[in-house]
Amino acid sequence: MAFPHRPDAPELPDFSMLKRLARDQLIYLLEQQHEVDKLYKVESKPAVSSSEQLCFLVRPRIKNMRYIANLVNADKLAGRTRKYKVIFSPQKFYACEMVLEEEGIYGDVSCDEWAFSLLPLDVDLLSMELPEFFRDYFLEGDQRWINTVAQALHLLSTLYGPFPNCYGIGRCAKMSYELWRKLEDEEDGETKGRRPEIGHIFLLDRDMDFVTALCSQVVYEGLVDDTFRIKCGSVDFGPEVTSSDKSLKVLLNAEDKVFNEIRNEHFSNVFGFLSQKARNLQAQYDRRRGMDIKQMKNFVSQELKGLKQEHRLLSLHIGACESIMKKKTKQDFQELIKTEHALLEGFNIRESTSYIEEHIDRQVSPIESLRLMCLLSITENGLIPKDYRSLKTQYLQSYGPEHLLTFSNLRRAGLLTEQAPGDTLTAVESKVSKLVTDKAAGKITDAFSSLAKRSNFRAISKKLNLIPRVDGEYDLKVPRDMAYVFSGAYVPLSCRIIEQVLERRSWQGLDEVVRLLNCSELAFTDMTREDKASSESLRLILVVFLGGCTFSEISALRFLGREKGYRFIFLTTAVTNSARLMEAMSEVKA
């Protein structure tokens, strides 16, 4: 059932090297500090420790600096002297040092950097584990992480050779790419002679495609993420899944044989697959009967352990499925999916709008309601003013007035906007260019002029054929295209762009799409050193998602890879989903 890769699919590079590098560096940093006694979480509570030295391992955020400053100053007041060391990961920012200085403790602490920017979550998935990237860049317009991205790319190219073909779209992608190139130029010579291992790199900003990220996920891995939240490649299965009274932390990656076979499957297939698997397992156990002593000994020493392991995993995933089913197969979920599909296809807008309104009125979930509003806004080039006002009013009444700030954020990021009066679908396109120069809009959006732009989703969808025309039922067991990750209703835009560009090896012929994405200046191709790349490496593609990617997108591209004989490697600032995006935009009471 799980699709095997084509026999000529290239081998993936070994990313465990990244882990080893990071580990060795951390050990080196900590060794200077002698023994580590206990680990504390950095939070607004005083760490009670009698140790003579404190070592903080933090993200370079001003908030964390304040925390450290409070702690050090409290120690000072109490008249105790300790050694303090702050290790910034992935890098130190001058702003942080400034805060330490302003708080008067710069002399008391020593600072270090732990350049750990790439965590290999899986054989084909590298995460920078920077969930704050999304809000920092796309909302606050803070470009500081771009440097980190460039450094990470630089590290990859020093370890795995240069990338002969580069493509990208989006402002952040372009800046990261340019900065990275600068880094390469400054240190040239190192990578020049190396044979490239990875033939293509594709950089993509999250704001190119918010739609895909906002949809409910229905492939298994995505569903698990939506339901249980996968953190750093592992998930906490609660008692309802483990069918015991304890929670269990489970690592989800290609090592888990059962999971590896179902992760990319549409959820409707998973249960059937798991029960088949259970039957097979039983059959293998049953082989014991009629074995002689020797065979039995063999069985126990060699197979039994594997079977037991598989058994355990199987029951876990069955438990997870049951739990998901309980939550999702209610009438509500069907309705929800139906509404989403209607929004994507653009029919029955009124019905969808009232569905959303009801959703809000019934206080189903603040995050879900917000997500649906955003989806409506993006697919419809903004809400019509009447809906914009009434939905917002309803929302504030249901979930609290502080969300006025949330709406201001969403508008700034271009996720939830209002149609200018008189805007019709066709007129929008010409309006877009005006909007950018419009003074009133410009003033509010200021630095974010590029970010606060209108989506032209419908036109793009038509151009790229994102809504497959299906005669009869879409067979989810044997997917035909990437649309299977959304039950055959929609091909993820981001993945389609990648597919199209790789097919053409450039943006040629996609001018219209690029224009509709408001990225005429921001799509780039760079082909160099083609001659040295082996044909094998040319079928390895590194896709960089700036602002996060979802498991659905990963599944879709894995599918594409299998179809075309590519292997995709994913580098993302963090794995995300609709809820995480919405939470990043929400303002909650302090």
Add this chain to the structure above:
Amino acid sequence: MDCYTANWNPLGDSAFYRKYELYSMDWDLKEELRDCLVAAAPYGGPIALLRNPWRKEKAASVRPVLEIYSASGMPLASLLWKSGPVVSLGWSAEEELLCVQEDGVVLVYGLHGDFRRHFSMGNEVLQNRVLDARIFHTEFGSGVAILTGAHRFTLSANVGDLKLRRMPEVPGLQSAPSCWTTLCQDRVAHILLAVGPDLYLLDHAACSSVTPPGLAPGVSSFLQMAVSFTYRHLALFTDTGYIWMGTTSLKEKLCEFNCNIRAPPKQMVWCSRPRSKERAVVVAWERRLMVVGDAPESIQFVLDEDSYLVPELDGVRIFSRSTHEFLHEVPVASEEIFKIASMAPGALLLEAQKEYEKESQKADEYLREIQELGQLTQAVQQCIEAAGHEHRPDMQKSLLRAASFGKCFLDRFPPDSFVRMCQDLRVLNAVRDYHIGIPLTYSQYKQLTIQVLLDRLVLRRLYPLAIQICEYLRLPEVQGVSRILAHWACYKVQQKDVSDEDVARAINQKLGDTPGVSYSDIAARAYGCGRTELAIKLLEYEPRSGEQVPLLLKMKRSKLALSKAIESGDTDLVFTVLLHLKNELNRGDFFMTLRNQPMALSLYRQFCKYQELETLKDLYNQDDNHQELGSFHIRASYAAEERIEGRVAALQTAADAFYKAKNEFAAKATEDQMRLLRLQRRLEDELGGRFLDLSLHDTVTTLILGGHNKRAEQLARDFRIPDKRLWWLKLTALADLEDWEELEKFSKSKKSPIGYLGCGSGCRRGH
């Protein structure tokens, strides 16, 4: 051949010494060398002369003149000495001239007489004055040792990293030692001094008396001592005309010699080379030069003029008013080839080649002879090596020609030694040229390395030659051409008579975008010379904008720095500039600057959000950004104030701001919230329970759950809650209460706007 060895003088059985002329000096000296303080740097370095005016017979009114010449006598600098009396001169390893004054101050001058810096050797030296001083070289750099008037020694082993060290006292020392020197053993500098018949070794901790092994009896005083170039050997000259030679450790004696001259020699230096056959010392008196070693006879030369000896790694340079000569032990390869009647393979090969040129068949005979012995490879190697040690190009050529000739008869002779020697000799001949005046020998050149030689050429401002050498040797650009061009540019910016425009253009024309050239370094130099405009012009050429920023900040061009920092894409750099600007400009200007730089503005906002909330407000105010200002106040209403009045006030400000921003919706919503807050407060007062900060929906629900249906209806009317919502709300609330009667009553009262399906699901959810 006979005539070639005419200047060879045998010392003992094994070694020959030869003396040949390097240059005839062209320096047109006005006074005798003996009237001057003289210092010559090793490795063919420059010569400094300071006419010594602090002798009694000279008229005090005449100011002394400090003159610097190249080794060929070309004047490099000449300046009037205006500081105090100088006791000693010396060259550092970086070819800087150190002038030790009587008061212990050391003045440092460059090769071109440019004053660099000065430092003092300490208070003790200042009080007791300097009696004598030595500049010496160690592996760390150049050191200065000083003997004070109180007969104490102070030394610093590295003038680059000045650490003064006062040596322990010598017990019972009443007068100045008859002679002394610095030794370097185990990376530590010591002082060896002679007082009457006794020798003392001073290290950091103690003074110990030492005795050279096998010293002839009857010595009552040491007149002169000499340490070899590598600090390995020591020679002592006694008042009996006896010379002791041994190791510096004073554990081993090499040889001794009695010259029967009791007059104190003017100078005594070692003349040996790495892997010398013979260790010899050169002793100079007024008119006599003597080379002594482990042989009963010495070599004697007559000195026509007042001369000065400079010890080198592999020989001794001797210069006088008219000539500059080099005296050394003939290297093995040369000796083998040129020794009279030598049958060494190299000698035969040279002979064969000469016969070949004469078209004589003898060439073949010689060649066969070598080949029969199987020594052709050795012969070629000998010729190549000997060529390196020859000073005259014609001799070099004939030896190389012989080597090349021999190579033809060898199948697999690796060519690189030959090629490298040709290259090295071309470089050596170029720098030995009269105009350049660096008489390096092959061994010295190898010891010095090409990098240092290039540095020295740069130091002499011989940029074109240095670049030619780099290109000729095909050195990588970063180490070679670029480095030299950068030096040239740094020199160029110091030319004050050329306009900024011209200098910048000239520099850019030459440098282009040669890799490894840092325009910001050059600009920093220009700024150092006070040419800010030029520095800015030069920075324009710097391709890495990040590199431009620190200097721009230093030059107080902060706004330019800001845009460059933004260009670089490095937010950290931007932030650095921002904080710089913040301190430098007044608030208004600072904000105006930010306004034009969106990226910097957002960065600063981020910072303010956590560190300076008030500033953030000012920023929005300045921009008339009422929308953000409104959001700011709303945030404030949730964050700080606990009291309801304060919160309402904050909301009122926010609402006003929203009106100004023409955001009616937000303004209305805010006003509603104020209303709700007040109402919630009243409800809490009247009904008890917790109402504050609930959403409208939750407030109504709470009221229904508390059985205050009337109040709930009132609230719904006041806030115009739509019917649909009210239905859902009531349904859920009543279902939660399990108040089925009321529910039934309610559902029958009006037609359900949400349909009865919804009704049912609402009830189901209650269970």
